[in-house]
Each structure stands twice: as structure tokens, then as C-alpha cells.
Amino acid sequence: MIERSPLAPVAFPDLPAIAGVTPRIARARYKAWDRCDLTYVELSEGTAVAGVTTQSKCPSPEVEWCRDALPLGSARALVVNAGNANAFTGHRGRAAVEAIAAKVANHLGCLPSDIFVSSTGVIGVPLPVDKAEAGLEAAFAASPCTWEDAAATIGTTDTYAKGARTSAMIGGTRVELVGIIKGSGMIAPDMATMLGYIFTDAAIEPALLQQMLSTANRQTFSCITVDSDTSTSDTVLAFATGKAGNAPLASSEDAGADAFQAALSDLCRQLAHLVVRDGEGASKFIEIAVEGAESDSSAHRIALSIANSPLVKTAIAGEDANWGRIVMAVGKAGEPADRDRLSIRFGDTQVATGGLAVEGYDEAPVAAHLKGQDIRIGVDIGLGKGRATVWTCDLTHGYISINADYRS
Amino acid sequence: MIERSPLAPVAFPDLPAIAGVTPRIARARYKAWDRCDLTYVELSEGTAVAGVTTQSKCPSPEVEWCRDALPLGSARALVVNAGNANAFTGHRGRAAVEAIAAKVANHLGCLPSDIFVSSTGVIGVPLPVDKAEAGLEAAFAASPCTWEDAAATIGTTDTYAKGARTSAMIGGTRVELVGIIKGSGMIAPDMATMLGYIFTDAAIEPALLQQMLSTANRQTFSCITVDSDTSTSDTVLAFATGKAGNAPLASSEDAGADAFQAALSDLCRQLAHLVVRDGEGASKFIEIAVEGAESDSSAHRIALSIANSPLVKTAIAGEDANWGRIVMAVGKAGEPADRDRLSIRFGDTQVATGGLAVEGYDEAPVAAHLKGQDIRIGVDIGLGKGRATVWTCDLTHGYISINADYRS
Incomplete structure (x- = not known):
């Protein structure tokens, strides 16, 4: 086992629950290990989504799936597989992503395009659909887990679980933002550089959320590098459930938009720094x-x-x-x-x-x-x-x- | 002391003398070490020269000096200092190069622009002119040395001396080419990647020699990398004394020009590979x-x-x-x-x-x-x-x- 990075924070932070977001984890056993490696996050109806993905010319089918679904702007669930990146696996890799999205959509009674999927780990081995499906069944039946559990489960060579929080006031309403992230090698900018997920109870239109996430990305994830190598699977997604009850943000001119942008950028910077602090072998x-x-x-x-x-x-x-x-x-x-x-x-x-x-x-x-x-x-x-x-x-x-x- | 690279050739090759080329070495003691660190190569009158230098936007004054002198096409001597790169040393660095060229020009009774100078080693410390001058005096008085001695003396972190040879027939005349090179880190293409010197007794016009060296460089030195880092001092120079007595080459259409280009490219490829084989820490x-x-x-x-x-x-x-x-x-x-x-x-x-x-x-x-x-x-x-x-x-x-x- 790799030792915890000397640059790691002393402890995982205390992160609040986000209304409308329910994380669960399970063992899909993508590798011969005894640890949870499938993360399933259910999102309430009406959740807006935005995302940025790798600039690699050889992206994984998960990245292509997310790119296709993002313009629709709505999400009901996130599935993250750890241990197998499912990249460079041809039609079988694509079929695995479709099977996962179909199964979750059937479970929730929504469209497959509402399901976002990421995978991380070894490249070139098709993700085994039977293991993914069994893992999903286990996750559906599992109790909700903590953010720390979810953050640990999306990790691969990470030496510690990574999470952060911020909040912002929109009008008189306080909204919470929570993020989890994984990554420690194959880290170079050119979008982002790893798998990161942001959850907020803010009400915000998907187009504005996308604009704000892109801005934050330019100042944060695109400004870190561990080894100059850009992954085929890099993805950052932001989900906004709207449960906080703020007057929905639709334009960057709206009251509270600046505060939300600042909070989002701050959260992304925290998450980006956590990745660098777990850079493979890092001592500084x-x-x-x-x-x-x-x-x-x-x-x-x-x-x-x-x-x-x-x-x-x-x-x-x-x-x-x-x-x-x-x-x-x-x-x-x-x-x-x-x-x-x-x-x-x-x-x-x-x-x-x-x-x-x-x-x-x-x-x-x-x-x-x-x-x-x-x-x-x-x-x-x-x-x-x-x-x-x-x-x-x-x-x-x-x-x-x-x-x-x-x-x- | 660093161990000899496991990829090194078994021995330094047997290299012929090149008519009109006389190498000598001396101790300038640029660092606190007891080894020769100044190489002085005298070239007969009428020697043609060509060269390629680093693409770095922050080149050393030696590189600037060579760039200024190359268009004149003639050379009478080469001086290589090891242990101090003299880069990023402002006007004092420039003055050191001028002093070296002036001293050698005075010794030989030629123009300072006929003297080519390179330095390699630590960046940011001005080359001490007094040590360079004393080293030159010692070199002037020294007996000629072997190619292996010269190749060892231009080295810094190199774990073995690097040299190679080829030959070509121009008309009925055999011409010899010999090269020595140093480099093992801060090696990335973008011209060349190190200090390399080629000596031939062929008679060839400087403009054609430049064209042929540029062609060889594109296929060889620009195709190697150790660590993606490009030096501020990279220089490859080719000197042709014309002592072989071949009908002088002036155009790539001349008989024998193709053979000479092939031999030059082959020599550059050998030298480039020798640098990679001494890449810092290389095992493959x-x-x-x-x-x-x-x-x-x-x-x-x-x-x-x-x-x-x-x-x-x-x-x-x-x-x-x-x-x-x-x-x-x-x-x-x-x-x-x-x-x-x-x-x-x-x-x-x-x-x-x-x-x-x-x-x-x-x-x-x-x-x-x-x-x-x-x-x-x-x-x-x-x-x-x-x-x-x-x-x-x-x-x-x-x-x-x-x-x-x-x-x-």
C-alpha cells in the first residue's frame, strides 16, 4: 500500500449533506481487491448539470457519453467506476457505458441521458458489464454513505480521500457546495485533469452553471500539473439540485451570481490543490x-x-x-x-x-x-x-x- | 562518481586524425576538481564552418557569439569550457567570451570571429576570465591529445566519452569525418540538444556544409529527447579543413555531395544515439x-x-x-x-x-x-x-x- 502523501491535510473535512443528493457505494470488484469501487449518487428530479472534459484526442467512451448528455442540462444520477478506465476498448467499452446508463435509468424511471458515468483505472480492458450490473444492484440496496466514503471509493492510486466545501449567499438564501475529487498521476491541464464532482443545492440554470464551471476550470484545474500527462478520462461535473430554495440564477447579472461564481471557483481551487498535494511521490x-x-x-x-x-x-x-x-x-x-x-x-x-x-x-x-x-x-x-x-x-x-x- | 551508463558502448571507438585539426586539453579548474575542463582545437587556415544552435529564448552568450560568427563561414579554433555554462550572466558573460576569442585570435593571428566558443555546466555564474586565460595558456603549450581525451574533457555529467566516425568518397578521394559530443540531461530537441563537434578533412563550401548539417540535424539531433528540457547552450558545429584534397563541394548537385550528406547524417545519428544512451539514469x-x-x-x-x-x-x-x-x-x-x-x-x-x-x-x-x-x-x-x-x-x-x- 502506498503511504499517505506528506502533503495531505490532517483529516477529511466535515462536509454537509446536500439536499437532493444521495451517495451510495458498493463492491463491483473490478479488480481483485476487497474494497468499494463503485460510487452511485442519486440526484433529485430537476437537477441541473454542467461539465468539462479532457482535451485528449483519444477520450474514453464515458467522456463521449457525458459530452453527448451535457447539452441536455439535466441529471438524475452519477456512477463512478474505479479500477478500470474502460478507455481504448472499442464498441465493447461503449456498450458497457450504455448498459450502466440503461440500468440506472430503468431503476429511476428517467432517460439514460440523465445518467452520468465515469471510469478510472487501467486503460484497454473493457469494463465487465456483469460486474457493473451486480455492483449497481448492491448500490441500489445500500444505505446512503458519507462524503468521505464516496471520495475514497472514486480513488485509485490516491493516498487519501479528497473533499472540500464552500457556501454562498444568493439573495437571502445560503447555498452549500460540496466537492469530491480523485487523481494523483496522469495529471496535466488541458481542461481538467482527473475526476471531480461538485454538488450544490443552489437553483441555477444549466447554461449559467456551465459558464461558471468553465470560468472556474480555467483558473484552477487548468492550472495544475503533476507529470504533464493528460488522461483520456478527465471529467469534472457540477450538479445543482435547486433544493436550497433560492431565486433561481439564470444570468451572470442576477443578484448572487457573483457570490456563487466566487464560491464555485474557490471550491475548484481547493479541489485542484488537493490533487496536486497527492501528486505521485510528491514531497513539496x-x-x-x-x-x-x-x-x-x-x-x-x-x-x-x-x-x-x-x-x-x-x-x-x-x-x-x-x-x-x-x-x-x-x-x-x-x-x-x-x-x-x-x-x-x-x-x-x-x-x-x-x-x-x-x-x-x-x-x-x-x-x-x-x-x-x-x-x-x-x-x-x-x-x-x-x-x-x-x-x-x-x-x-x-x-x-x-x-x-x-x-x- | 556516477556509474558508467549500462547502455554505453564497450569502448571508445578508434578515431583517425583529421588533417588540419589539432585538439589539446588543459586544466582551467572552473570547478574545484582535478580534471581537464578546457578543450582547445586548432584548425588550419581555410577551414569552413557550419552550425545549429538552441531554440531557447534565453541562450547563453556563447550561443549568441557562434550565431554571429557562423555566417562568415570560416574558423581557426574551437574552445569548449566544461563546468560552467556562463549562461544568464549578463554583460560579464559576454565579456568572458570576447576575452577568450581575443586571446586565441591574438595567439593565431586571425580574426576573433574565427574563434568558436562553447561552455557547459552550471548556469548563472559568470565564467572566470582569469581561469579561462590561464587554461588557454596551458592548452597552447600542451601536446596534442587524443580524440578520447577531447571527448572526455567536454563532458560534465556524462558517464562516458562519446565519439564516432564515418567516411565518404568524393570523386576518387576518401574523406574522413569524426565527431565528439557531450550531453546526458537537459536534453530535448528543438534544434539539437547538447554540445557536438564534427571535424572533416573534406573540402566543402560553408553554405553547402550548413545546408547539409541542417538536414542531418532535422533527422537526428532534433529526434532525441531525454527529459524534454532544452538547454540554453545547445550547439553543434561542423568544421571542414579541406585537407583531403577532394574537388571542393559547392552544390548539392556536385558528384559526391550525396555521399557526403549520407556520411554526415550517419555520423550525426551515431552521436545523437550516444547522447540518449547516456541519458541521466537511463537503463533502456x-x-x-x-x-x-x-x-x-x-x-x-x-x-x-x-x-x-x-x-x-x-x-x-x-x-x-x-x-x-x-x-x-x-x-x-x-x-x-x-x-x-x-x-x-x-x-x-x-x-x-x-x-x-x-x-x-x-x-x-x-x-x-x-x-x-x-x-x-x-x-x-x-x-x-x-x-x-x-x-x-x-x-x-x-x-x-x-x-x-x-x-x-
């Missing part, structure tokens, strides 16, 4: 803030070039203030940059400015900062006003150990 | 051949996406035929691809075709192939006629050990 959480680029998107690409550089990530693992590798990563990003205008900061200490090492800078606070678990790297490109922040982790022996031996 | 040499892409450049990008994927590289390190990770890497390349047309091969065994695992394929030859040191991965995208081959190595604990602790 790294924030990379780039400013002074020619545009925000240029800053984003430079920040990701730094975050994905194996040499930067191993330097941080070694607690080495090797800012030369940051210059290298800025240089290879392909974005406008001028060597002689670059400034670099570790923590609060400027170590290089105007293209030169800061003569006699105090190494003590830099060394102390690098010994910690939360590392901040600041880069000023010195050309314009573009800025971006991304989050990643270091690259350690743990990553190699986990990934050189995962399938076997 | 991996060839990735992509066919059936929409274009050759699309195939090249897909092949590099596979070659740079940490999950693919760790799977190979673990001798795991995890073709799902290859699907993932194809999907994230952003190039046209269709999940259901993909075919994947390990060695000579088809493991997936038409978007599905090959039912009951024989795992024994795949397992045997993956236990070897030379791994071949074949991917057919199934869309068009584009093809490309790239070379990389696996990602192991050795890479982490070397890079989490290099500067200290």
Missing part, C-alpha cells in the same frame, strides 16, 4: 507565479513550462535554489522572453534580477523556504502585464516507484 | 516509430509526445507493456488521431489494433523484448502517410538521484 507543493509576460496566456504557458520541467521539479525535490533551471524552462517555453530582463524569486527572496544573480543575496531564507513543504517561485518576465499562477509538485523517487510498477 | 534505449499520421511533422509531434511522457518512460523502466499509456500520450499530443484506428506494437508484436487490444496476443515475446536494453515501440495512427522516428530513454530512480542533487 509548488506555486509558480509568473508576471510581466506579454499576455496572460503567454504567462500561463511559461508557468506550465516551469511546472512541467523535470529538472526544475527534481531541483525542488533536492531543496536546491537552482534558478538556472528556471531560466532554462522560461527559455524553452517558446514565448517572448528576454534573458536580460528576467527576475526570479524563491519565497520572498529575489535571487536574480535584470538577467543577473543578485550579488550576495541572503541564502539563509531561501534555504529555509526550500526546506518547507510549500514552495513559492516567482518569475517576472519584464516585458508586459500578463500574469498567471500554476501549481505543481516536485519529482521524486516516489513517482518512479509508483509508476514503474503500476499495472503489474 | 527506446526507439519510437510513428506511421500513418496526417503528415511527417504531425508524426514527429506525436512521437515526441510519447517519448516525453513520464508515464510511458516509467512503464518501460518497469518492463511493463502498458500500451494504455501510449494511447494517452497519442491523445495528449493535440494532433489528429482516431482512437479506433490506432495500432501499437512492442518489438515485433502487435498488442493493439483498430482501437482494441489484440485478443490473446502472445505476451512472451513482448515480455522478452521489454527485458532487453533496446526497446522498439511502433504506433500506426491509421489516418495518413506521415511518419517519424525519435529516440529516448526510460525514466528511472537514477534520473532523480542525479538531478535532485547536482548543484550542491
Whole structure:
């Protein structure tokens, strides 16, 4: 068993029930293990849904299924299978998703398009329909479970269950948001980077929920990377049951819309950080803030070039203030940059400015900062006003150990 | 000391002297070590030169110096400093390069623009001019050295000296080509990827030599990657003394030009492979051949996406035929691809075709192939006629050990 990440929070947070949302778990035994691996979340009638999915050109059939169903905007259930990604399995993989959706739709008396399905685990082995169906039967009969149970059940190589909460006031009504997420490897932006599910009792139109989720995604899930590898199955879904009784949000101009957007983005940021903190082998959480680029998107690409550089990530693992590798990563990003205008900061200490090492800078606070678990790297490109922040982790022996031996 | 790569050739090859080329080495002591770290190669009058350099937006002053001098087409000497890259050192770095060129030009009675300079090692520390000058004095006075000594002296984290040879017939005249190269980390294409020097006694016009080197570079140095990180100092230079006495080549239509191009490309391929075989921590040499892409450049990008994927590289390190990770890497390349047309091969065994695992394929030859040191991965995208081959190595604990602790 893999040890709990040293960057994990001390405990799973206390998350409230969300009216209209009932999670249950069961053993489908997708692998030869004795743990729950099927999560079934029932949603009350009238639940709105929005989602973002991987940019991979080879997505799983689950991703294609969700993409087809999302424009309809309504959801009655979510099924998440852990242990088998069902990706690259041809018509048999597609048939498995259809069978799951049909079975749940029949159980609830709704349309198959109201059922959202995700799977995570090994690629290339068709999801066994008999196991999925037996697992669903068990889940239908099970008592509702806690959020922590659901968060643990969607996980694979995760070393801890991941959940977060926020709330917002819409008019005079308080709405709750809860999220669970899984992911620790094959994590790179390009949408999102893992499986994440957000549940809220807010009343909100699906189109607006989609717009807000896309905004939040750009600022959060698209700004994290563990290993630059983008999964074929990445999916984030947001479900809004409307049970809070707020005046339904339909436009970003509505009262309370800004508060809800802020709460949603905050929740997504919490969830994204939880994924990075469980990055395979991670011993340091790294924030990379780039400013002074020619545009925000240029800053984003430079920040990701730094975050994905194996040499930067191993330097941080070694607690080495090797800012030369940051210059290298800025240089290879392909974005406008001028060597002689670059400034670099570790923590609060400027170590290089105007293209030169800061003569006699105090190494003590830099060394102390690098010994910690939360590392901040600041880069000023010195050309314009573009800025971006991304989050990643270091690259350690743990990553190699986990990934050189995962399938076997 | 780092152990010799298990992928290294058994011995340094037997390389011939090249008429008009005289290598010497000396101790400049750029670091606190007792080894030669300055290489000085004198070239006879009339030597033609060509070169390719890093695409980094933050190149070293040595790279800028070479770029300025290359269009003039003539060379009288090469100086390579090991242990200090002199990159990101502002005007002091530039001044160091100028001082080196001036000193050698004065010694030889030629123009400073005839002197080519490279430096490799730590970034951000200005090259100490006094040490460079003393090292040059020692080199001027030293006896000529062997190619193996020169190849060892340009190295930094390299675990073995790298050299190769080819020859070609131009008309009735045999011309010799010799190359030395260094590099084992911060290796990614985008030109070349390291410091490499080619010496030939052929007579060839600089413009044609440049054209031929660029062609060879596209097929060789631009097709290797160790860690996706592009150095600020990458440089490959080719020097042709003309001492062989062949009818000078001036156009690619000339008799013997094809033979020379073939020999040059072959030499560059040998040198590129030597770098990959010394990839930091490498235990496997991996060839990735992509066919059936929409274009050759699309195939090249897909092949590099596979070659740079940490999950693919760790799977190979673990001798795991995890073709799902290859699907993932194809999907994230952003190039046209269709999940259901993909075919994947390990060695000579088809493991997936038409978007599905090959039912009951024989795992024994795949397992045997993956236990070897030379791994071949074949991917057919199934869309068009584009093809490309790239070379990389696996990602192991050795890479982490070397890079989490290099500067200290």
C-alpha cells in the first residue's frame, strides 16, 4: 500500500449533506481487491448539470457519453467506476457505458441521458458489464454513505480521500457546495485533469452553471500539473439540485451570481490543490507565479513550462535554489522572453534580477523556504502585464516507484 | 562518481586524425576538481564552418557569439569550457567570451570571429576570465591529445566519452569525418540538444556544409529527447579543413555531395544515439516509430509526445507493456488521431489494433523484448502517410538521484 502523501491535510473535512443528493457505494470488484469501487449518487428530479472534459484526442467512451448528455442540462444520477478506465476498448467499452446508463435509468424511471458515468483505472480492458450490473444492484440496496466514503471509493492510486466545501449567499438564501475529487498521476491541464464532482443545492440554470464551471476550470484545474500527462478520462461535473430554495440564477447579472461564481471557483481551487498535494511521490507543493509576460496566456504557458520541467521539479525535490533551471524552462517555453530582463524569486527572496544573480543575496531564507513543504517561485518576465499562477509538485523517487510498477 | 551508463558502448571507438585539426586539453579548474575542463582545437587556415544552435529564448552568450560568427563561414579554433555554462550572466558573460576569442585570435593571428566558443555546466555564474586565460595558456603549450581525451574533457555529467566516425568518397578521394559530443540531461530537441563537434578533412563550401548539417540535424539531433528540457547552450558545429584534397563541394548537385550528406547524417545519428544512451539514469534505449499520421511533422509531434511522457518512460523502466499509456500520450499530443484506428506494437508484436487490444496476443515475446536494453515501440495512427522516428530513454530512480542533487 502506498503511504499517505506528506502533503495531505490532517483529516477529511466535515462536509454537509446536500439536499437532493444521495451517495451510495458498493463492491463491483473490478479488480481483485476487497474494497468499494463503485460510487452511485442519486440526484433529485430537476437537477441541473454542467461539465468539462479532457482535451485528449483519444477520450474514453464515458467522456463521449457525458459530452453527448451535457447539452441536455439535466441529471438524475452519477456512477463512478474505479479500477478500470474502460478507455481504448472499442464498441465493447461503449456498450458497457450504455448498459450502466440503461440500468440506472430503468431503476429511476428517467432517460439514460440523465445518467452520468465515469471510469478510472487501467486503460484497454473493457469494463465487465456483469460486474457493473451486480455492483449497481448492491448500490441500489445500500444505505446512503458519507462524503468521505464516496471520495475514497472514486480513488485509485490516491493516498487519501479528497473533499472540500464552500457556501454562498444568493439573495437571502445560503447555498452549500460540496466537492469530491480523485487523481494523483496522469495529471496535466488541458481542461481538467482527473475526476471531480461538485454538488450544490443552489437553483441555477444549466447554461449559467456551465459558464461558471468553465470560468472556474480555467483558473484552477487548468492550472495544475503533476507529470504533464493528460488522461483520456478527465471529467469534472457540477450538479445543482435547486433544493436550497433560492431565486433561481439564470444570468451572470442576477443578484448572487457573483457570490456563487466566487464560491464555485474557490471550491475548484481547493479541489485542484488537493490533487496536486497527492501528486505521485510528491514531497513539496509548488506555486509558480509568473508576471510581466506579454499576455496572460503567454504567462500561463511559461508557468506550465516551469511546472512541467523535470529538472526544475527534481531541483525542488533536492531543496536546491537552482534558478538556472528556471531560466532554462522560461527559455524553452517558446514565448517572448528576454534573458536580460528576467527576475526570479524563491519565497520572498529575489535571487536574480535584470538577467543577473543578485550579488550576495541572503541564502539563509531561501534555504529555509526550500526546506518547507510549500514552495513559492516567482518569475517576472519584464516585458508586459500578463500574469498567471500554476501549481505543481516536485519529482521524486516516489513517482518512479509508483509508476514503474503500476499495472503489474 | 556516477556509474558508467549500462547502455554505453564497450569502448571508445578508434578515431583517425583529421588533417588540419589539432585538439589539446588543459586544466582551467572552473570547478574545484582535478580534471581537464578546457578543450582547445586548432584548425588550419581555410577551414569552413557550419552550425545549429538552441531554440531557447534565453541562450547563453556563447550561443549568441557562434550565431554571429557562423555566417562568415570560416574558423581557426574551437574552445569548449566544461563546468560552467556562463549562461544568464549578463554583460560579464559576454565579456568572458570576447576575452577568450581575443586571446586565441591574438595567439593565431586571425580574426576573433574565427574563434568558436562553447561552455557547459552550471548556469548563472559568470565564467572566470582569469581561469579561462590561464587554461588557454596551458592548452597552447600542451601536446596534442587524443580524440578520447577531447571527448572526455567536454563532458560534465556524462558517464562516458562519446565519439564516432564515418567516411565518404568524393570523386576518387576518401574523406574522413569524426565527431565528439557531450550531453546526458537537459536534453530535448528543438534544434539539437547538447554540445557536438564534427571535424572533416573534406573540402566543402560553408553554405553547402550548413545546408547539409541542417538536414542531418532535422533527422537526428532534433529526434532525441531525454527529459524534454532544452538547454540554453545547445550547439553543434561542423568544421571542414579541406585537407583531403577532394574537388571542393559547392552544390548539392556536385558528384559526391550525396555521399557526403549520407556520411554526415550517419555520423550525426551515431552521436545523437550516444547522447540518449547516456541519458541521466537511463537503463533502456527506446526507439519510437510513428506511421500513418496526417503528415511527417504531425508524426514527429506525436512521437515526441510519447517519448516525453513520464508515464510511458516509467512503464518501460518497469518492463511493463502498458500500451494504455501510449494511447494517452497519442491523445495528449493535440494532433489528429482516431482512437479506433490506432495500432501499437512492442518489438515485433502487435498488442493493439483498430482501437482494441489484440485478443490473446502472445505476451512472451513482448515480455522478452521489454527485458532487453533496446526497446522498439511502433504506433500506426491509421489516418495518413506521415511518419517519424525519435529516440529516448526510460525514466528511472537514477534520473532523480542525479538531478535532485547536482548543484550542491
